[in-house]
Amino acid sequence: MAKSGTKRTKLSKKDYDARVPGLREQLIRLQVELKSAPFPILLVIAGVEGSGKGEVINLLNGWLDPRGVEVFSFHPPTDEERERPPMWRYWRNLTPRGRLGIYTGSWYTEALREAAVPRTRREKYRHALQRIEHFERQLVADGALVVKCWLHLSKAEQGARLKKLASSARTAWRVTKDDWKSHRDYKRLDDLGKILRQATSRTGARWSVIDASDERSRNLAVAETLLKAFAEHQAAMRKISPVAKPVPVKPLRPEGLRRLQELPLDKKISASSYEVKRDKWLGRLNELIRRAAAKQRSVVFVFEGWDAAGKGGAIRRLTSAIDARDCRVIPVAKPTEEEKAHHYLWRFWRNVPRAGMVTIYDRSWYGRVLVERLEGFAREDEWRRAYAELNDFEKQLTEHGIIVVKFWLHISKAEQLRRFRHREETEYKRHKINAEDWRNRRKWEQYEIAVGDMLVLSREIPWHLVSAEDKRYARLQVLKLSCKQIAAALVQA
Amino acid sequence: MAKSGTKRTKLSKKDYDARVPGLREQLIRLQVELKSAPFPILLVIAGVEGSGKGEVINLLNGWLDPRGVEVFSFHPPTDEERERPPMWRYWRNLTPRGRLGIYTGSWYTEALREAAVPRTRREKYRHALQRIEHFERQLVADGALVVKCWLHLSKAEQGARLKKLASSARTAWRVTKDDWKSHRDYKRLDDLGKILRQATSRTGARWSVIDASDERSRNLAVAETLLKAFAEHQAAMRKISPVAKPVPVKPLRPEGLRRLQELPLDKKISASSYEVKRDKWLGRLNELIRRAAAKQRSVVFVFEGWDAAGKGGAIRRLTSAIDARDCRVIPVAKPTEEEKAHHYLWRFWRNVPRAGMVTIYDRSWYGRVLVERLEGFAREDEWRRAYAELNDFEKQLTEHGIIVVKFWLHISKAEQLRRFRHREETEYKRHKINAEDWRNRRKWEQYEIAVGDMLVLSREIPWHLVSAEDKRYARLQVLKLSCKQIAAALVQA
Numbered sequence: 004m005a006k007s008g009t010k011r012t013k014l015s016k017k018d019y020d021a022r023v024p025g026l027r028e029q030l031i032r033l034q035v036e037l038k039s040a041p042f043p044i045l046l047v048i049a050g051v052e053g054s055g056k057g058e059v060i061n062l063l064n065g066w067l068d069p070r071g072v073e074v075f076s077f078h079p080p081t082d083e084e085r086e087r088p089p090m091w092r093y094w095r096n097l098t099p100r101g102r103l104g105i106y107t108g109s110w111y112t113e114a115l116r117e118a119a120v121p122r123t124r125r126e127k128y129r130h131a132l133q134r135i136e137h138f139e140r141q142l143v144a145d146g147a148l149v150v151k152c153w154l155h156l157s158k159a160e161q162g163a164r165l166k167k168l169a170s171s172a173r174t175a176w177r178v179t180k181d182d183w184k185s186h187r188d189y190k191r192l193d194d195l196g197k198i199l200r201q202a203t204s205r206t207g208a209r210w211s212v213i214d215a216s217d218e219r220s221r222n223l224a225v226a227e228t229l230l231k232a233f234a235e236h237q238a239a240m241r242k243i244s245p246v247a248k249p250v251p252v253k254p255l256r257p258e259g260l261r262r263l264q265e266l267p268l269d270k271k272i273s274a275s276s277y278e279v280k281r282d283k284w285l286g287r288l289n290e291l292i293r294r295a296a297a298k299q300r301s302v303v304f305v306f307e308g309w310d311a312a313g314k315g316g317a318i319r320r321l322t323s324a325i326d327a328r329d330c331r332v333i334p335v336a337k338p339t340e341e342e343k344a345h346h347y348l349w350r351f352w353r354n355v356p357r358a359g360m361v362t363i364y365d366r367s368w369y370g371r372v373l374v375e376r377l378e379g380f381a382r383e384d385e386w387r388r389a390y391a392e393l394n395d396f397e398k399q400l401t402e403h404g405i406i407v408v409k410f411w412l413h414i415s416k417a418e419q420l421r422r423f424r425h426r427e428e429t430e431y432k433r434h435k436i437n438a439e440d441w442r443n444r445r446k447w448e449q450y451e452i453a454v455g456d457m458l459v460l461s462r463e464i465p466w467h468l469v470s471a472e473d474k475r476y477a478r479l480q481v482l483k484l485s486c487k488q489i490a491a492a493l494v495q496a
Numbered sequence: 497m498a499k500s501g502t503k504r505t506k507l508s509k510k511d512y513d514a515r516v517p518g519l520r521e522q523l524i525r526l527q528v529e530l531k532s533a534p535f536p537i538l539l540v541i542a543g544v545e546g547s548g549k550g551e552v553i554n555l556l557n558g559w560l561d562p563r564g565v566e567v568f569s570f571h572p573p574t575d576e577e578r579e580r581p582p583m584w585r586y587w588r589n590l591t592p593r594g595r596l597g598i599y600t601g602s603w604y605t606e607a608l609r610e611a612a613v614p615r616t617r618r619e620k621y622r623h624a625l626q627r628i629e630h631f632e633r634q635l636v637a638d639g640a641l642v643v644k645c646w647l648h649l650s651k652a653e654q655g656a657r658l659k660k661l662a663s664s665a666r667t668a669w670r671v672t673k674d675d676w677k678s679h680r681d682y683k684r685l686d687d688l689g690k691i692l693r694q695a696t697s698r699t700g701a702r703w704s705v706i707d708a709s710d711e712r713s714r715n716l717a718v719a720e721t722l723l724k725a726f727a728e729h730q731a732a733m734r735k736i737s738p739v740a741k742p743v744p745v746k747p748l749r750p751e752g753l754r755r756l757q758e759l760p761l762d763k764k765i766s767a768s769s770y771e772v773k774r775d776k777w778l779g780r781l782n783e784l785i786r787r788a789a790a791k792q793r794s795v796v797f798v799f800e801g802w803d804a805a806g807k808g809g810a811i812r813r814l815t816s817a818i819d820a821r822d823c824r825v826i827p828v829a830k831p832t833e834e835e836k837a838h839h840y841l842w843r844f845w846r847n848v849p850r851a852g853m854v855t856i857y858d859r860s861w862y863g864r865v866l867v868e869r870l871e872g873f874a875r876e877d878e879w880r881r882a883y884a885e886l887n888d889f890e891k892q893l894t895e896h897g898i899i900v901v902k903f904w905l906h907i908s909k910a911e912q913l914r915r916f917r918h919r920e921e922t923e924y925k926r927h928k929i930n931a932e933d934w935r936n937r938r939k940w941e942q943y944e945i946a947v948g949d950m951l952v953l954s955r956e957i958p959w960h961l962v963s964a965e966d967k968r969y970a971r972l973q974v975l976k977l978s979c980k981q982i983a984a985a986l987v988q989a
Contacts (some may be wrong), residue, residue, distance in 0.1 A: 024866045027924035035927070057820040066925055069827040069858060076821040081850075082575045108821045173775040176782045177819075282666040287667045317559045326670075328569040328601050329549035341834055357574075365562060431520035433560055434528070446510040 050154030251377035259455030308412030543647030742872035752948030801905030
């Protein structure tokens with residue numbers, strides 16, 4: 004952690020004016036280079052009241068080319084935000100690659116705001132900081148540069164600053180009752196700040212403590228911190244090959260592959276028996292989902308499975324039990340340009356449902372460890388890391404009370420061939436089959452390995468492995484297992 | 497308005513099953529063709545309770561390729577939505593070109609929900625319908641196909657349907673107390689529906705009343721309505737040249753051009769006098785913005801002006817009076833791919849500020865009648881229509897209590913040249929000037945005409961025309977005029 008909090012540099016206007024043009028040139032150059040860089044910069048401006056966070060941001064806004072920078076600020080969460088896990092609001096406001104986001108009132112503000120309430124337990128604060136640390140770690144692992152400036156003032160300096168601001172008509176509005184309150188509380192808040200910086204300072208997301216006692220030095224220090232971090236990050240990023248190479252697919256967890264291969268595929272159910280049971284389970288499912296909604300709990304269904312395993316059909320049976328207004332089906336295809344400019348989880352975070360709603364994913368974030376692994380769209384370190392990231396993502400959902408139900412629909416290679424052929428022969432099903440499906444089929448054995456690994460390595464929430472050789476049996480299993488899991492989740496909470 | 501409400505067609509399962517595959521083929525073909533079409537389809541499913549709106553949507557979802565369709569539904573507005581004008585939530589959920597959006601609980605639901613409350617005044621309902629009619633008219637003018645199906649049941653049929661649904665365990669959940677209430681209220685709601693359809697049926701956005709007494713006929717009718725509308729729309733769209741051609745620029749309103757050319761540009765202010773006055777007005781502006789925020793009123797600033805007229809500098813002075821957390825500066829550049837796939841106003845609707853926030857636009861929606869007019873990015877009918885659309889957009893903002901302050905910063909052609917040269921000579925300003933600026937400069941006289949027309953034709957909210965030949969004078973004028981307009985707006989409401 005860079006410590007300049009002890010320096011007391013007072014800079015003359017003349018010296019300042021002499022240095023600013025050079026800094027501005029460098030900042031503009033930073034932006035030009037950033038434009039084509041494969042990462043974003045997140046500049047977090049935090050610190051004590053009266054240290055001039057707003058001024059610094061206005062200044063940077065003036066120095067930088069406004070077309071490549073955006074300021075993000077956060078107020079107390081809205082109801083749309085409260086209905087999602089705590090980090091949702093930050094994920095939805097992530098700056099994309101090639102751009103600079105300045106964060107004020109960032110993810111730290113909410114943690115500090117809560118911790119500042121007397122008698123808030125320290126564990127709660129530490130838990131919030133841990134969540135932040137995980138969040139930043141994911142961004143950094145994805146290549147993001149997170150630059151964090153903590154503007155520091157001693158208690159005496161803070162008092163003097165607040166008095167000075169209050170004495171001028173132009174700046175008096177900047178000083179609120181809360182500012183004076185936080186001045187009286189200086190010691191406690193200073194401690195909270197120290198804890199915060201210690202808990203969340205790590206490679207790629209270090210805190211720089213900046214002496215804010217002299218405004219001009221402070222301004223230069225923030226700009227220099229940003230420039231230095233960018234130069235170092237660029238150098239580090241150049242060492243990483245941007246091009247991923249597919250690696251030979253070997254099982255990480257052979258027991259997963261075994262589980263998949265040993266799944267009995269001979270289960271069948273007759274049409275007549277199916278209809279009676281289906282109606283029973285549909286009624287039950289509907290009742291459970293309404294009970295969950297009444298408790299403000301959402302349900303997220305994840306459907307993965309072989310091409311032609313019957314995901315669409317199973318999803319349609321499911322939706323017939325749910326009010327169309329409360330349910331959203333999200334087919335996951337190739338990411339759009341905008342989605343590619345963000346962390347791969349961004350598009351899934353964006354679609355986390357509101358309280359009491361149902362979201363059904365037709366394919367999902369597991370693409371990262373399936374198609375992206377096999378096709379080399381993700382580097383080996385990326386997809387290997389993804390298991391932990393996916394577990395973490397799902398953990399945040401469940402901690403918020405969202406019920407996540409995950410299915411792998413399994414069929415034999417022979418059955419897939421029969422279904423592919425049937426699709427090609429049926430006019431209105433022909434759009435469901437293309438060259439890519441045939442290509443994937445040729446990689447069946449490799450996919451089996453990736454699926455097996457996934458089953459074992461992403462079991463923060465366990466997978467339901469369903470035999471889909473018989474469509475009726477599969478659909479019924481999906482309904483039954485969904486009911487069981489939702490019922491269990493409702494009892495627990 | 498297509499009327500099939502009187503037909504009583506009962507379709508056998510056999511006939512139905514025979515016709516479905518053909519329809520599905522056509523629907524898939526529709527989607528394939530839609531993909532490369534320059535317009536979206538908005539399919540609105542509305543109608544009486546018990547008519548099976550949800551079933552129809554589930555069915556279509558099954559028949560269509562889910563990758564090209566999305567279902568949008570609306571619940572009572574969230575607080576984020578209530579803080580914006582009523583149509584904001586629909587703008588933010590518009591389906592892009594090339595895709596099919598199915599709208600249930602659409603913009604009609606909220607109007608009906610409000611109107612259904614006894615003693616709600618009819619004028620209020622008519623006003624809401626008018627707003628919807630304007631909304632759809634804008635989408636249609638932009639090429640969108642809006643297909644609206646009203647599922648109809650007689651009172652007796654509705655009663656029978658609700659009873660039947662309630663009697664089966666599988667479907668009983670579909671019948672709520674509110675459904676029975678609306679059954680008792682059939683006559684009134686039926687009247688409201690008729691008023692609604694009459695007020696909002698127009699070319700490109702017609703209502704089709706569909707007899708929902710027989711489920712199978714109803715399903716086919718909805719699909720056929722969609723297919724027919726699409727075929728007609730495609731034929732109509734083919735007649736419109738997709739390529740816009742720049743037309744010779746002649747003034748529509750010569751008085752605007754005169755106003756621009758007669759603006760005195762010799763106003764100046766000394767540095768010492770400037771600083772005193774600036775501080776006074778900054779203090780005043782800050783106070784006014786906080787008073788506005790306390791009343792939950794947002795302020796939107798629009799800055800237009802010649803290249804190098806000093807928009808950025810004026811904006812920076814403005815922001816120095818506002819808490820950085822409450823203020824957002826949006827530089828408007830070329831639209832992104834995602835933005836291009838929507839109505840040109842979509843990106844501006846998206847950024848309408850929350851209650852009490854300040855948004856500053858560095859260039860704005862007026863690009864439609866300036867650069868898009870001159871460069872031929874918009875067809876003549878498009879930019880001519882835009883004046884009314886922009887007025888309507890701003891009217892919706894002001895009706896919601898948002899204060900919109902619009903500036904045109906004016907300089908002479910000679911002064912622009914001086915500033916361009918200065919920019920080229922100053923290292924950290926060089927990024928501000930490029931070949932496009934020089935190109936625009938060569939079209940100065942054409943831009944003058946377009947600006948003049950804009951000043952006259954978009955005065956739902958009047959423009960402040962500010963001489964920016966002297967930067968200090970301009971900045972002061974911006975502050976002063978902003979204060980005056982905000983103060984006046986606060987008194988009025």
